[in-house]
Amino acid sequence: MDIEQFRKAGYAAIDAICDYHASIPSRDVVPSVAPGYLRAALPTAAPEHGEDWATIAQDYQDLVVPGLTRWQHPKFFAYFPTSGNFESILGELYAASASNPGFNWLASPACTELEAVMMDWSAKLLGLSAAFLNEGGVGGGVMMTSASDSSLTAITAARTRYIRHIARTSNVDIGALDAAHPGTDSSADGSPHRAVPQPLIYTTTQTHSIGLKAGLVLNLAVRALPVYAEDQYALRGDTLRKALEEDERAGRGVCVLIATIGTTSSGAVDNVKEIAEVAKDYPHLWIHIDAAWAGMAFSCPELRPLGYLDEINACEGVRSVCVNFHKWGLVAWDASTLWVRDRKELTDVLDVTPEFLRTKEGDAGTVIDYRNWHLGLGRRFRSLKLWFVLRSYGVEGFRAHIRKCIALNSLFAALIEESPIFELVTAPSFALSVFRLIPGSKGAALSEAKDKDREAGAEEALNTLNRAFHTALSARTDILLTQTTLDGTFCLRFAVGSQRSEEVDVKWAFGVAEEVGKGVLAGLDAAAAHGANV
């Protein structure tokens, strides 16, 4: 394809994207395709000879578009909605045209520098402490693929920091981990790196599975600390202290605590105020703040106390903070942002510089070589879409989006509270509500459900009912909600985040939930009348 062919194909692509986006509200949220639909429609191997672009572009429309789940749909309330707005699409387009792996400053100075500045803009937007800014030269921020990537990187650094600390205090040789800026040749050896007992990762039972997955990848044991319904599933200081004391007595080290601001399950906010108090007694515990979703709310000053931002900023134990602009933050996949209080804690483990990657700027230490801040080498030019979004919306527009989503969720939560057939399972959090269907009169069900001594059987019956409710909702293609379990309670999640969602969509969604819920309850009543055991 030459330049003029690209111009023509590009215009056509822009038009097709306009048409697609215009059609989204009238399309289903969930595509009606069965597993294997696309494989059946495609040849089994690449064509021998090149095909013309018009055919390829038409096949994209005919075969791929019908199989897309519409994450930008106003009635998408599942997982955490993503944005993927037009500014982001333009960011990805320009970034692709620059084609840069961005591992070194020299690989494209603009890529590294824009990322460093955008991470500072974002930190300021969210009210993060100056300690996390690139401009300070000590801490800094880097754009990652996903919160999993950010967590895994932070935990890798935390584990190394822990091992180095233990090795220093007990005079153990840790081989390559000891070497500063090792090259490939010099650090090759078979020495025992594992002389230091491996530390634990702390999560809570409500932490996202990325915690457990990091444990499996890094082969570190994960201890999930208990959290309780009466605390809205937030980790409390006493629980943390008790666990640390137990593990200390048992001779087990702990390298990191993942504290979540807004869990995926229910939006729980771990109590960083109390955690910070405990951390004073455990200076080598790395606290990683996973605010992947709710961290976007820090853009609004009035919401910062809800996420303990002051305590996050003040606590030296908080070594890293992750938020995802690609969830609630108006930027398309992938745009996970990770800040650290000390960049050296990343480069201490991730800087490996063979001769063929050396540059005079890197050697001089005057630039950031971002490859030494993450697990891989090559990286995408992600900062461009962030720049485009922040400039196009401004701080004001960004905040308006966040506040609107929260208002819409409050509306939904109010409707749930007023309804005789639903209850909130835990308090609404930012733009997320967790609710379930309840049979009989609400008062009775609530007291039943919240009674600590309730029968396991009754709770299991409620779970069965709600699974049926979820199955019935999931059979529809015009709306998407996802499910979770909280301490054994099966419930539905309602997450607002799409830029296109409006009051009318939320009211409509509630109406659908009510209609489906009533149908499920009617089936229950009918079954009860026939003496069936639910």
Added chain:
Amino acid sequence: MDIEQFRKAGYAAIDAICDYHASIPSRDVVPSVAPGYLRAALPTAAPEHGEDWATIAQDYQDLVVPGLTRWQHPKFFAYFPTSGNFESILGELYAASASNPGFNWLASPACTELEAVMMDWSAKLLGLSAAFLNEGGVGGGVMMTSASDSSLTAITAARTRYIRHIARTSNVDIGALDAAHPGTDSSADGSPHRAVPQPLIYTTTQTHSIGLKAGLVLNLAVRALPVYAEDQYALRGDTLRKALEEDERAGRGVCVLIATIGTTSSGAVDNVKEIAEVAKDYPHLWIHIDAAWAGMAFSCPELRPLGYLDEINACEGVRSVCVNFHKWGLVAWDASTLWVRDRKELTDVLDVTPEFLRTKEGDAGTVIDYRNWHLGLGRRFRSLKLWFVLRSYGVEGFRAHIRKCIALNSLFAALIEESPIFELVTAPSFALSVFRLIPGSKGAALSEAKDKDREAGAEEALNTLNRAFHTALSARTDILLTQTTLDGTFCLRFAVGSQRSEEVDVKWAFGVAEEVGKGVLAGLDAAAAHGANV
């Protein structure tokens, strides 16, 4: 930005990209910007109010474009050139407009299915064994960010497979690693996962730094096996066997060997034929083939024997193969492709499924949920650009690109061989030549350089000379070459891969190298005349 504003901005972006690409040949390869140039040009924080798009788009042209290193430039011969052609740009554009995190099949059926089919198309293009195809349901392929990501994933799986094997045979409890499809709640414990001694990673001294970096991340010791100039830096079977026997005697396990087809340093091809023979006696050794760059040559049947493709396909010990379409393979960043012989070896360690990620299709096992094949959760829609490229070029067009690059490199290598002031340091490999400047008459220098008993001083003087040569070349902005060291010998790399490079560019590049080299030698002679010690 609304739909009509996007249409206008999109057309303008397409035009701007056309202009940029048309201008590339007349621009420098390396931008003339100093560290900090962009930070100085940007405000220190995001604007309070949204700005209009025309201003933002103009700033991209004025501030970012001048700071881009032009990887698509016909005179870019550094690292491994990337493609970033128009088909890829359109793939990224459409993918961004779909905005899908793609972690589950349901997250967008089209994304998962196209990826699964494209991995099969690619495997067939490269002549990989049917064992690696998704369509077989046992092995399969997945698209990753980079070769680092692919290697880290393969090594993680290899380590887990090793630990499970040892645990099974010695009856050790390995906690969460033992659990099938663990959720977050059930596997939370503090049990000793580390009861199994940690195994080694094998690389060679010429393996890319991703091997050592994986060791640092996973906290596994790396043993770099020696390779020799007389073998063109390829790993031989005897070296591997000797190391395995040594480590076995010392009670050290080895979980993985990274065997490279085309090292970054010099294009060395580890001897998989001999490695496969040794592997017969070590059935639990996972061999990961890193053919990130040279694997693209497998698209041409006549080149397959050079990379031991038959042996890779036949050897059961080869559990994973990585090639990067985003290097030599005409597809823009990021498009690293990883195949495994048994997908269960990935999901055994990477499948963590909390309630909120369950789907009925996933539970039924009828679909691939790619989140369980990689380290993270969310993922990009990378297969679209691969589909566009493979269809637009066809197998024939793809092969033509590979063959053309090899021919251009052969031309360069021939010019080096004919030149009195240069020598090839090792045999040219595919589209890569490694060479250096030599003083005096070539015959004398060659015998001096290749003499095993040569003085260290003479070799060091040659290195100093070549560092000066590299520095002089790097001072130019109209060409980019990078450097490496081979067994202590400093040398220059010349890598062909840009779609735009033609004979005229290669001849011009040789002319520049000759001119700069003569200048450096003249300086050397002048210094000698003045009695300086070089």
